[in-house]
Amino acid sequence: MKISYNWLRQFIKVSRSPKETGELLTDLGLEVEGIQEFQSVKGSLRGIIVGEVLTCERHPNADRLKVTTVNLGNGEPVQIVCGAPNVAAGQKVPVATVGTTLYDEKGSPWEIKKSKIRGESSHGMICAEDELGLGQSHEGIMVLDSDLTPGTPAADLFEIEDDHVFEIGLTPNRADAMSHWGVARDLKAGLQQQGENQELITPSVSSFHVDSRSKRIPVKIHNPEMAPRYCGVTITGVEIAESPKWLQNRLKAIGITPKNNVVDITNYVMHELGQPLHAFDADRITGNEINVKTLPAGTKFTSLDDVERELHEEDLMICDAEKPLAIAGVFGGIGSGVTSGTKSLFIESAYFNPVTVRKTAKRHGLNTDASFRYERGIDPNITEYALKRAVLLIQELAGGSVASDIDDYYPKKIEDFPVFLTFDKINTLIGQNLSKETIKSILASLEIRVNNVTETGMGLTIPAYRVDVKREADVIEEILRVYGYNNIEFGEKINASVANSGRFEDYKIQNLIAGQLVGQGFFETMANSLTSPAHLGLSENLKEEQAVKMLNPLSQELSVLRQSLLFSGLEAVSYNLNRKRSDLKFFEFGKTYHNYSGGRQENKHLSIFISGNRSREAWTAANKPGDFFYLKGVVTSVLERLGIRNLKTSPVKNDIFSEGVSLSFNKTRLVEFGVVKKKILKNFDIGQEVLYADFNWDLVVETSRNQQNKFTEISKFQSVRRDFALLLENEVKFEEIYDIAFRTEKDILKEVNLFDVYEGANLPQGKKSYAVSFILRDEKKTLTDKQIDKIMNKLQQNLEKQLGAELR
Structure with missing residues (x-):
């Protein structure tokens, strides 16, 4: 998440440098992963000043060039050769002086130097719009206001902004900090703990008023559990245009491309306050009504990215009387958005159920700024406030009149949450006694209300927007992060316990075999346990009814838990082959997951993959491909290292191996291995032979525990x-x-x-x-x-x- 330092200072007048502010935010739990400089114009026009063209003569050695003398306001005029067709005596122009750095269209720097152009000396450069980064025009030089004084820095004439942008690694639980306002709240608490009291400045909406009630669009909520709060208002007579520079600079600083004044304002308020908004073209709403509801499965909907999507029956939609307009909390529709011809707006500000939004976003593979906030939980009590803030900005930048009352659907208020905090618990968890006054001060700075104080603890009320603070331990964590982890004293004594573990603990045997395989030239891999359901169709041994399916998958390709280590291993083989690494030896310790009729079950496996040559190419030895017998030697060496011998070999008949065998001990099958069928390899674009072994690791470890190693003296007689x-x-x-x-x-x-x-x-x-x-x-x-x-x-x-x- 990107946070602008200048934007942050609109809420709190912090006097610290960006670096010091970033360190404080990191101490508060908002880890700053980096700070980047932002310049609305590359170079910030440093070295560019206003010049006055005193003379302009044709170049004696070039028809298209002119020799000018320019007053830079610092004494003697300088001579500058210029190729622009519109340069003329008497003009005020931007001049890049000698030593100034300019940037080309790719952002690469180049320096202005003294030079000779066709025999005439040139001490600077008279600039066009695109050369300064102020526009796209290169038809001629920029001509400035004639009233300007030569020598005036060009940065004073344009809205140039220098900013620092924090890249914050926001953890999923910190939904309250998904905005500049939220970060400013934390910053205020941190500064107060360090003795610096700062006021939190919030935008005023007191001037909001209804101009008329000529275009009310009624809202009907059909699924109140999915949309606990919904606000809407209509504005008429707006004029869609480009946003002012200050607004564009705010959005550009955090990586958002400006579009038009209305869309930019909705994005601005979302990143300012954390409340997503959506603007509809009111004249394109059929039937003059808004319905928040679900639609039948299979309903077609074309989103703003011009992709036709098939809706799920649980997708919450914003609809008019005839058609869907937007996916609630996720993405707008292509037929209802704001265009250059829009004159009337319906502005939506809502609180949608986080689970509903998260499931819908994952189903459609969408991850928008709005869904990012909704699915983590926003503040349900600023819905109307944020709407008023947006309306006032729209009236300021796009004109228009408020043509309806705010329609606020909020039948069941989401209440603040009570927690009782005991002093003993605080001191036990933190490991240090904090004074009651310090605790109360920190809680107040976090807007956690202290209702009553007793000898044993305090009764608290947690704001609804703190969705991650529900338990006593959560409150203590809040106190600790503001108090400062670095301020906790540590004792000199360290207590540690040593656990008793036997020789045959799983991790010990695993490390033993891993070391052996690495010594034989294998590399260990660690694949994701989540995999694609498409793999179920590659083998009859994998049953769809036995698949453990994710309720909220990250994507369709990662929606089930694997029933075999084969396919994740083949993905690794394919990945390496595509990068010209053809000699591969991998192994992986991992689990498979099954949903049997008697319950779910996890089984641990060791998988081995061999493809290509056994070893790297060398002049001392010929290349030897890994074959079935080489794999058998590796498999046997693993079992023998664990003392498992006298194995029975049996052929394996399944649809994974073109030829394969299994090794069993006392009728217990420990491992299957062989050559993977070409039909399976084709699905992973693998064109060379792959050998695969699958150990039932749980049975291997159990069998190893029951073995008794016998030691015999080396024979004195020759073989x-x-x-x-x-x-x-x-x-x-x-x-x-x-x-x-x-x-x-x-x-x-x-x-x-x-x-x-x-x-x-x-x-x-x-x-x-x-x-x-x-x-x-x-x-x-x-x-x-x-x-x-x-x-x-x-x-x-x-x-x-x-x-x-x-x-x-």
Whole structure:
């Protein structure tokens, strides 16, 4: 949120510098994230003075240039070469003196220097409108009033404003500070606490009066719970024109582009007082009536941005007798706004239900200055005051007469809120005893009324606009931020407790595995738990009825909680591929969310993604793509690091993997992994293979807790390796070879590894070749050739018999 320093000083005559004021606002909880200088004219016309053209002669060496002598009011006239066709002797003109900085149309600076132009010296520059930033014209130089005195600074002639703009990181609870008036209230309280009493100056509306009752537009509220208060008034005989410079400068300073006097006034009052307003062209209101109501679902409405929107049955609309005119508290309609031909106005000032506005704004993906304020909760008691303030400004700047009484619909007043504050609670939470007088002074500066004081506490009344102060703790927080966090004394003793935690706490195991994966070249990602409902259609495993849907989603793309970590991971893969990072290894610890018939459930998962090469390109090693077996090695290493072995491998049949397997321990499935189907990758514009593993982390941690690690002495006897080159049917899997081998020899056989696969020329059709290694070792003695040959013969016979294998 942007707050103008000059605008702020209209409410409170603060004598501190912008920097000191920003520091005080930050101490008060309105964190100033930055202070920017604002100049209504770039450079503020520094170095530009009024000059008088004494002579004007044709340049001897250029037909289109003229040589002038100019009186700058400081002694000897100077010579300036000018190319403007309208320059003439006797004129008063703006002159940029030597050393002055001007700015081009892109805002880039350039300096006026002494120069020679076609052989004639030039000591300055006679300027046009656009060169000074005062307009768009470049047809000739600006000609000023003939009564002006040479040497007068040009900044004195135009409404030039230098300002400082605070960028405040407003927290959502501080709805009361969404205006210059609200910030000034806080500033007044902070200054008072530091012994500087300042009066809060509020704009007067005492001169408001009704000129006639010739054009009353009745208002009917059909949904009072959605619009607790609604004010409207009609003005006739207005003239739409450009706003005066002072108003344009106020809006430009906070980043708002001026449009016309009426629209600018509604924006000005909103940022001044925090009350959004809307101006309708009264002559375009059909049936001479305003209806505040909802419309049937599917009703079409074209908003001011020329977008046709389909309304929801809960969208509150401002309508005339036939059609919708605006989305209440959010956005106006294209057919009812103020145009250059508008002569009559209906001005709306209302308090709409914050929840209604927030839901409507999110449904339509709109975030306007009005909705920003309405959905956080504005002051319901300044609705009429702000309307009168706007009407008086419109009459001042656009003319017109008030043609109706103010129609104020406010059947049930929103009351101030009572809170009882105990002194013991204050001292306990703050950790320091504050005097009763200090507490009462701070509360009074915050417009919190003290009704009664007892030995134990105070009865308070909280203003309705402080929607965030409802509890005793909230009041104490208000006292503390005004008193100053920096003024709280800290003791020298620090007390801390150490929690007892076991080896198998989730965070410890997670950190252990995260460290291992990082050591293997993986990067950890953290994705949003909110995702798009469109992902539900990418897999039959994801059920729409099991989706946990957000009641107030930020957008349609973030409206459900994820049921799988796959799609958020693929978004990260796609993001990196689009930025030319093709070798990717990611992992994420995260939760999935499900809405089962028995209740909602959260499950923690570990996901792993591999795409592209295993490692970076290097001259010492050839690029090797990450493949299924590499992923299997990573997955197995995770489980083995946690002491989980003797896993059963099973094929996975689902619509996520083109080929995949699962690893189980004692019938508990711990992880599924494989190659993601191209059909799914296409939805994320991914053109290369992606490998994915999904660990059920809750089950992995539970299984790890139940494992007992066994430590054995390193064998004193050497291992022996023997290899088989086996010719097999294509459908035979390595897992079958692995199982047969260990059923054949349980004691001496230690490892079975597949180190080469060949399919192609010189092999019979339907056949493939597996190169398999067998590691043999006896823990008690050295193996003899006879023992080794006996085991290998037995292995060969069983493989031939059970798999039809042949030795090559």
